[in-house]
Amino acid sequence: MSTAFDLIVRNAQAATAADLFRCDIGITGGRITALGESLQAGPNTREIDAAGRFVTPGGVDSHCHIDQPMLPPVRMADDFETGTRSAACGGTTTVIPFAAQQKGQGVQAAVDDYHRRAEGKASVDYAFHLIVSDPTPMVMSEELPSLIDKGYTSFKLYMTYEDMKLDDRQILELLEVARLHGAMVMVHAENTDAITYLTERLLAVGKTAPRFHGLSRPSPVEREATHRAITLAELVDVPILLVHVSGAEAVEQIRWARGKGLNVFAETCPQYLFLTQDDLALPGFHGARCVCSPPPRDKANQQVIWDGLADGLFTVLSSDHAPFNYDNDAGGKRLGGREPEFPYIPNGVPGIETRMGLLFSEGVLTGRLTLQQFVALTATNAARLYGLYPRKGTIAVGSDADLVVWDTGMPYTIRNEALHHAADYTPYEGRELQAWPAMTLLRGEVVWDGKRFLGRAGAGQFLHCERPEAARPRPREQSWRRWVEMDA
Ligand code: DUC
Ligand code: ZN
Ligand code: ZN
Numbered sequence: 001m002s003t004a005f006d007l008i009v010r011n012a013q014a015a016t017a018a019d020l021f022r023c024d025i026g027i028t029g030g031r032i033t034a035l036g037e038s039l040q041a042g043p044n045t046r047e048i049d050a051a052g053r054f055v056t057p058g059g060v061d062s063h064c065h066i067d068q069p070m071l072p073p074v075r076m077a078d079d080f081e082t083g084t085r086s087a088a089c090g091g092t093t094t095v096i097p098f099a100a101q102q103k104g105q106g107v108q109a110a111v112d113d114y115h116r117r118a119e120g121k122a123s124v125d126y127a128f129h130l131i132v133s134d135p136t137p138m139v140m141s142e143e144l145p146s147l148i149d150k151g152y153t154s155f156k157l158y159m160t161y162e163d164m165k166l167d168d169r170q171i172l173e174l175l176e177v178a179r180l181h182g183a184m185v186m187v188h189a190e191n192t193d194a195i196t197y198l199t200e201r202l203l204a205v206g207k208t209a210p211r212f213h214g215l216s217r218p219s220p221v222e223r224e225a226t227h228r229a230i231t232l233a234e235l236v237d238v239p240i241l242l243v244h245v246s247g248a249e250a251v252e253q254i255r256w257a258r259g260k261g262l263n264v265f266a267e268t269c270p271q272y273l274f275l276t277q278d279d280l281a282l283p284g285f286h287g288a289r290c291v292c293s294p295p296p297r298d299k300a301n302q303q304v305i306w307d308g309l310a311d312g313l314f315t316v317l318s319s320d321h322a323p324f325n326y327d328n329d330a331g332g333k334r335l336g337g338r339e340p341e342f343p344y345i346p347n348g349v350p351g352i353e354t355r356m357g358l359l360f361s362e363g364v365l366t367g368r369l370t371l372q373q374f375v376a377l378t379a380t381n382a383a384r385l386y387g388l389y390p391r392k393g394t395i396a397v398g399s400d401a402d403l404v405v406w407d408t409g410m411p412y413t414i415r416n417e418a419l420h421h422a423a424d425y426t427p428y429e430g431r432e433l434q435a436w437p438a439m440t441l442l443r444g445e446v447v448w449d450g451k452r453f454l455g456r457a458g459a460g461q462f463l464h465c466e467r468p469e470a471a472r473p474r475p476r477e478q479s480w481r482r483w484v485e486m487d488a
Contacts, residue, residue, distance in 0.1 A: 004042055006045065010024050010051065012054075014035070014054075015055070016395050018372060020372065024036060025401070027444040031401055032399050033397060048439070050405050053406055055403055056379070057402060058402030058440060058441070059356045059379050059404065061094070061095045061096070061355060063318035065321060067080055068097070075330075076323055076324060080117055080126075081123070083095070084124045084126070085455065085457075086352050087352045089440070089453055090352060090356055094383070094388065094402065095122075096128065096386060097129070099113070100133070101132055101134055106139065107130055108143050111147065115462070118460070119458070120457065122459075123456055123457050123458070123460050124455070127151070127463040127464070130147065130155040131157075131164065132144070132155050132156075132157055140174070145180075148182065153183050154387075155184075157185060157187055158188045159190055159228070160195055172232055175236040175240070179473060181467075183467070184239065184386060184387075185239075185240045185471075186240075186243045189242055191221045191222075199216045203343070209287070210342055211277070214277045217295050219248070222250045223249035223252070226245075226250040226254065237476055242267065247301030248297075251304050251305070263474055265315045266315060267317070268316075269351070270319065270428075273302055273305055274358060275296035277298055280295060285334060289333060291347060306363075315381045316377060321355075322348020323352075325422075325423055327424055331346075356404065357435055361412075361434045375394075380393040386465050388465055405439040406435055406437060407435065409435075414426060414430065414432075414433065415429065420453055437450070442459070
């Protein structure tokens with residue numbers, strides 16, 4: 001065996017999405033170059049002893065918002081420096097945030113802007129999804145095809161939010177572009193008119209507190225939009241991924257679609273496993289901390305989400321990290337003490353650092369999920385869905401040496417003061433876990449040693465995504481398309 005290893009991680013209980021095996025992991029030039037027993041060290045080889053510890057692939061957080069421009073005065077707490085530092089300390093080595101097109105802006109301009117935000121600041125590797133909010137002819141026929149060619153192979157569309165939403169006709173056109181050029185489409189499924197209708201009625205009778213956020217976006221709002229998105233994708237014949245699925249009614253639609261043989265993927269997030277509408281109803285304005293969309297539901301819905309993780313309904317668990325300060329920030333949840341009516345509370349919760357630990361502790365160590373499922377949900381499947389596999393998301397010869405060594409079986413209490421994001425709270429304050437990353441390695445370099453962040457702003461590399469295999473339409477007979485495409 002080669003003696004040229006830079007690093008050997010010894011005696012790992014290594015987990016992939018398929019297997020769990022004991023091995024040494026040999027690393028050269030930032031990549032895994034050998035998996036084996038008793039790998040031989042050279043004179044300059046460093047060693048890490050992982051005896052008795054699980055080692056998993058570095059997390060791939062494929063849904064997070066970092067330094068995303070908001071409508072003033074709202075402002076995200078994290079920039080790429082703090083957001084990716086927090087990711088690294090929580091075991092995530094690849095992030096895929098969004099380059100969000102503002103209305104009137106080109107998508108390429110949004111991408112250029114995001115590169116400026118990330119360069120010199122990101123300490124883990126990153127790719128970008130595109131958010132398409134203004135699908136002009138130029139965007140659809142020139143910018144998107146060219147960006148897909150350049151490695152931006154996924155986009156998110158919104159069915160709600162005034163500044164982002166697309167109507168059904170625009171969604172159909174965008175799905176067609178994705179089908180033609182091989183991109184994966186992520187859908188935020190909530191019915192915007194229903195939300196406006198309910199919001200106006202609640203505000204008219206003075207129901208303005210954070211808890212009414214949940215009542216303005218009840219499950220049917222998500223269920224209807226989920227069904228509509230599935231139907232539009234069926235008509236165009238293209239796979240879609242429903243993001244941040246919150247509960248039973250949306251799950252039911254996805255199961256129905258799968259039963260029909262439709263190619264529908266689904267993502268959920270820790271907030272739908274660990275938060276409920278009761279958190280929105282905390283005394284005073286504190287419920288604002290947990291305001292996100294779709295809103296957290298109830299215990300019964302949490303159980304349905306756990307079931308969907310266990311039985312394969314969900315392909316990914318991402319954080320939907322959308323960090324806003326709570327106190328003393330004119331751009332945060334309280335808008336600098338103004339405590340706005342619920343529709344004006346910035347939407348989102350911080351969670352990039354807690355995602356992996358929460359799922360390992362409450363999923364794997366409770367027996368709800370296997371370790372292999374954990375790996376699939378937190379790393380492998382996202383890498384596959386977005387064209388980064390096998391460079392990212394697995395432990396294999398040739399893959400980047402992105403690894404997490406786990407502490408398990410000793411209590412770890414989540415405290416915001418110990419986290420590394422810039423937000424001034426975590427919705428999981430005080431929660432006791434039984435698992436936490438003891439060490440994170442990015443391309444063979446230790447970036448978190450269990451106590452300190454050891455990474456470097458600017459060390460994160462931009463990743464060009466391949467066209468995902470998962471975005472390819474299945475061969476299906478489509479009568480309308482046959483008539484459109486035939487010559488006579
Ligand atoms: N909802 C989103 O769609 N994105 C950011 C956060 C949120 O709550
Ligand atoms: Zn969303
Ligand atoms: Zn989001």
